[in-house]
Amino acid sequence: MTAARDVLRGRLGLPELAELRPGEFAAEVKREQLPAVADQAAGAGLRLATLFATDDGPAKGCALHHLWAAREPPGFVRIWTRVPADSPRFPSIAAKYPVANWFEREVMDYFGLVPEGHPNTFRVALHDDWPDGFPALRKAFADEQKVPRVPGNNPHPFRPVLGEGxxxxxxxxxxxxxxxxxxxxxxxxxxxxxxxxxxLFYVHKGIEKRFEKLPWRHGLFLAESISGDTAVGHALAYAHAVERLTGVEVPRRARYLRTVLLELERLYNHVADIGAIATDVAFAVPASRAQVLREGLVAIQERLFGARLLRGTVALGGVKCELTLGRRNELLVHLDRLGREFDDLVKLLIDSGTFTDRVDGTGVLGTQAARDLGVVGIAARASGLDLDLRRDQPHDAYASLRFQVPVEEGGDVRARLMVRAREVEQSLSILRQALEGLPEGPSFTPLPDALPASSSALGWAEAWRGECLHWVQTDEEGRVARVKVTDPSFKNWPGLGRAVPGNILPDFPVINKSFNLSYSGNDR
Amino acid sequence: MFRILSKSLKTGVVTEKDPFSSRPPFGFPVIDFNSCTACDECVAVCPTAALQTDRPAADRKTLSLSYALCIQCRECVEACPERAIHPGREFEVATHSREQLMQRGSFVVDPATGRASFRGMDARPGPSLEESAARLKERIKGRLGRSLHVRQVDAGSCNGCELEIIATANPVFDLERFGIHFVASPRHADVLLVTGPVTRNMEIALRRTYEAAPEPRVVVAVGACGCSGGIFGEGTYASLGGVDRVVPVDVYVPGCPPRPHAILNGLLVAMGIHQARSGPGGAELAPQPVGASPPSPHRPLMPVLARGTPE
Structure with missing residues (x-):
């Protein structure tokens, strides 16, 4: 394991790099070194996975963290620096690395820290009538307060358009x-x-602040409600973070069941999305078929796991659901039938000229643009970026299962549809392997009574839309001090903004649907 | 073309004849107050403070459960040492006020042993909870009475409720057969189907949408968050809480998220209200004013140290 650390340390040109636990590294650097280290990291092929700030109390001040993902050797590297109270600013890297654009502006909005050298320092998260000087994620900001509205305080600058027509x-x-x-x-x-x-940010619910107020065991339920269609993905990312923090080993059976849950979530969303793409080009028959298939899936999920959208199935330390042999076979039979029906559905779509005419070459997001914007998940894989944490940094049971990561080059609606269609095939194969090889044993490891004090850990999961990252930090008394939630939508929305221009306005719904990004996950 | 036709013929009708025939394995928790000792284990594990205890006097104790806040996580069912909380299968819950979603049992505490024993109910869930099945049949019978146009408004939801609202329109549930249609503008709507919690950034948009809907209008609050703020809380800097904090609510449909059946049920109840309000003297059937229901309780801000043993 230290070999990986030494390789990464060398690539980043750092004197020190701590290995917090397998696959997780951290180094503190001087504030002015941040851009240089970012250049090193990007030059060595790492990608910026998330960027955030923390408020470590009046004595220590704030800190800014860059989290880089390395593929080979696999690992997440957190480069962080102190931001003292008397100088609330940090050097921006957004001009060079557009993926940092929204992240840095969000830090500006919620922490009141100034990204120096940022090409666009308008608010991203705060709305026009939010007064100046109320940084909501700072510790001094009380959660339960009514912030006054100041109409027109900071009008959002929309680009003017001029000319005839x-x-x-x-x-x-x-x-x-x-x-x-x-x-x-x-x-x-x-x-x-x-x-x-x-x-965006109309549905900002203060989730990251709420994590700091809820008991850490209850954070799991908050995680399930970050984005309703990614309940398992976010719950797993949070659970992974807490388990890594406490050093709890999840039993093998639970890891397999978690894989089953995550793949079922992928299935029902992909099937629904393919139907929704058909709806948006007014192709009613396959749209209805997809809805029926999706409903069949959520209905069996409810019967087997107790919740249609799989809420309350993941537990800290394992899973909260059981799967008897009979029910396992029932699920396998259902999936076999679904596989056949799904093949018919996809054939119906791509054999239809009127359908492909609408989706081919529509809403193209090029590979370079996707890479620069830090796009992840299905949108990235449809634009030729071969990224998937299930393979690159396997969690749960993925290391012991065989599967492929479908990648398409087109970057258009068709490519995003085909990535989904091919992922459904892979998911069915993963599910078959996981269900047939389901190990016996406990499905739960109890967690200790308290979290370790002054510690932090990262949890990740490749959910259906893309990677969900939860970074959990505790204070001196073992309370949750900060949870940074990164939903794939946050990095993919700018990708949508890039894919739409040049298309006709009536194609916007189908382009939007092909990305199917979460507003709630983005706004939190 | 031929393939599409043959597929449709082979598939046949997938719509459920009776959309209320299927029961979920877990609806809302049901407390058997006679076995309950008011030990507070369930209160400690409840993530949304749907379960609350109070000590009005030294020898008295109450335990209340609000379905408005319940996210159906099943933690209380597992935590109860007396096995007094059952996974209820009730799901088609729709009431006219938040209070009707609340039940409260009263206990006498023995000063010597500290043991609590059940004395009686202070509050019972509202009538529509128990009579919902009977009401439903009536509504379905009268479903051809008129049509209902629904405008859905997401005022801050996590999208879970939206997924289930969309599901009500799928071929299996097919809410159009009840004469219910989703429309694109509040100006065409009889009913606003609102999910929450209402965020600060959606407050103005929700109010404007409400004002744009013509009278008589009926507001249905969907989901734990729409009924009470749910896990996001009520009165934080970002979440104002339940829909009734901003606009008057006629029907509350709790659940996290409510099943499509429950949403359908809520809409059928709304249809009844809309019919009554369109008739003579209907204007008097007003909903409770904004802010009439007491705010959701705030959980004490402390870490739960171990399962069921708060500091």
Missing amino acids: VFQVPVGPVHAGIIEPGHFRFGVAGEPVLYLQLR
């Missing part, structure tokens, strides 16, 4: 369909979209 189309926050709220501002010239600006 050129105009803006504002959409949202309340949309016409049954989807989450967010505001889109299109600049259009007739039908073609010139640009798309996103105004």
